[in-house]
Amino acid sequence: MNDPAATTSDAIASEATLRALRDDLSTSEYYSHDMAPVPPEERKWGARDLAVLWISMSACVPTYMLASSLIDRGMNWWQAVLTIFLGNCIVLIPMALNAHAGTRYGIPFPVYCRAAFGLRGANVPALMRALVACGWFGIQTWIGGMSLHTLLAVWYPEWHDAPHIDGLDITGPQAGCFLAFWFVNIIVVWRGIDTIRVLLNVKAPLLIALGLALLAWAYVQADGFGPMLSQPSQFDPGQPKEGKFWEFFYPALTANVSFWATLALNIPDFSRYARSQRDQIVGQALGLPPTMALYSFIGVAVTSATIVIYGAAIWDPVQLLTKFQNVAVLIVAMLSLALATLATNIAANVVSPANDFAHLKPKWISFRVGGLITGVIGLVIQPWRLVANADVYIDTWLIGYSSLLGACGGVLIADYWALRRGQLDLAGLYRRNGPYWYLGGFNPIALCALAAGIAPCLPGFAASAKLAEVPEFWSELYAYAWFVSFGVSFVSYYVAMKLLGSRPYLVATGGSPVA
Numbered sequence: 329m330n331d332p333a334a335t336t337s338d339a340i341a342s343e344a345t346l347r348a349l350r351d352d353l354s355t356s357e358y359y360s361h362d363m364a365p366v367p368p369e370e371r372k373w374g375a376r377d378l379a380v381l382w383i384s385m386s387a388c389v390p391t392y393m394l395a396s397s398l399i400d401r402g403m404n405w406w407q408a409v410l411t412i413f414l415g416n417c418i419v420l421i422p423m424a425l426n427a428h429a430g431t432r433y434g435i436p437f438p439v440y441c442r443a444a445f446g447l448r449g450a451n452v453p454a455l456m457r458a459l460v461a462c463g464w465f466g467i468q469t470w471i472g473g474m475s476l477h478t479l480l481a482v483w484y485p486e487w488h489d490a491p492h493i494d495g496l497d498i499t500g501p502q503a504g505c506f507l508a509f510w511f512v513n514i515i516v517v518w519r520g521i522d523t524i525r526v527l528l529n530v531k532a533p534l535l536i537a538l539g540l541a542l543l544a545w546a547y548v549q550a551d552g553f554g555p556m557l558s559q560p561s562q563f564d565p566g567q568p569k570e571g572k573f574w575e576f577f578y579p580a581l582t583a584n585v586s587f588w589a590t591l592a593l594n595i596p597d598f599s600r601y602a603r604s605q606r607d608q609i610v611g612q613a614l615g616l617p618p619t620m621a622l623y624s625f626i627g628v629a630v631t632s633a634t635i636v637i638y639g640a641a642i643w644d645p646v647q648l649l650t651k652f653q654n655v656a657v658l659i660v661a662m663l664s665l666a667l668a669t670l671a672t673n674i675a676a677n678v679v680s681p682a683n684d685f686a687h688l689k690p691k692w693i694s695f696r697v698g699g700l701i702t703g704v705i706g707l708v709i710q711p712w713r714l715v716a717n718a719d720v721y722i723d724t725w726l727i728g729y730s731s732l733l734g735a736c737g738g739v740l741i742a743d744y745w746a747l748r749r750g751q752l753d754l755a756g757l758y759r760r761n762g763p764y765w766y767l768g769g770f771n772p773i774a775l776c777a778l779a780a781g782i783a784p785c786l787p788g789f790a791a792s793a794k795l796a797e798v799p800e801f802w803s804e805l806y807a808y809a810w811f812v813s814f815g816v817s818f819v820s821y822y823v824a825m826k827l828l829g830s831r832p833y834l835v836a837t838g839g840s841p842v843a
Contacts, residue, residue: 465678468672471669479658546633791806
């Protein structure tokens, strides 16, 4: 490849360097304020901020309940928590590798994709990431709205008997709480990235404290942690699933890798604000795996105690908190849950699609407008219907779709690390007919490698979604979907670019920015 290298100092040396870049590219349709590199003086995120980011996103209701399916299907508590921890250690690797470009060049995820996919082709992985985030945004907003509904219903018990709105299948109070929580999300997005950082800094210690308080309450009320922490694994000798542990472990590990696979792609959207590579690596390593393990353990231990206290396992913390009689405790707990959902929703499901939609037309769509588009899509999909059919949509579609995004990661990491050794032409990322223009703005090799990585997983995905019956081999392969899609796309992209990447139709012809 004919790719002019840019050193770290060349890319982000000073405001003067970036001002010259801005002046040079001001007329390019691929340049805008939101897509531009973040200047050094605006990089305010240290290791603590990156750790807080992950603590805030990880300390949420889905993490609390994450171990439940693993225990229900045969693992004991420590096997489930360890599997969650290992899955997050694995996903941390591509996450740190992708974050490097954001920190080095100050660029968001869609601009990072341009080096591999082309200035126009970058919209393909960006929109793949954006659409799944819109689905999750709607679902998390519904969960947050229902936390408010549960809290307010303490004072307005007649809400439980409110009639459904024709055509919507939800009640008026439910719709009102959902819209109120949706509106709060939009306000935070509209105020920008610094407001999001402040929100995350407030949420992180609050949710850890709430989780530990809930753990202490469960221990005292149950005089211990109950039977769940002492029950054996169903895979142990003499148990119903003896000898089948590894058969279940690898698909479970893949699912836990997939849990944050989407953020492993678009992490440059956050790491572009980091002060150094050390900050982004240390912050993420300290914030992600430990918090996921701790919060999932809290979920297991508290749920185990509910068997003693209430006679049944209550995995859903919202349902558990409704059993508290102290109104002050209920208010604090429910507002904390709403804040937890808000912070996770904004960071995980709004920042990325806002940038992705802005990338479609950088001159027309800003980060704020992109966030509004995300919010509108999350509203019109009627997420309560998706939650009602969670088996098909959340477990099969969204998590399956996330695992297929491993193919995007394979292409990006092969391009940035294996081919370019971390060197990018910063101006070329915004320049028509520059080094990343390829064939009409698309790199056909990247698109083919992306398809090649996804293809082996499609039969198993179709079977999982009950769309078709396929041989058992494909279903077994799908259990490793993230690893398969990542590996196939990585190898196919690297080999094809080595063999074909110097062909004339894939090499830039040079030229100046074109409006």
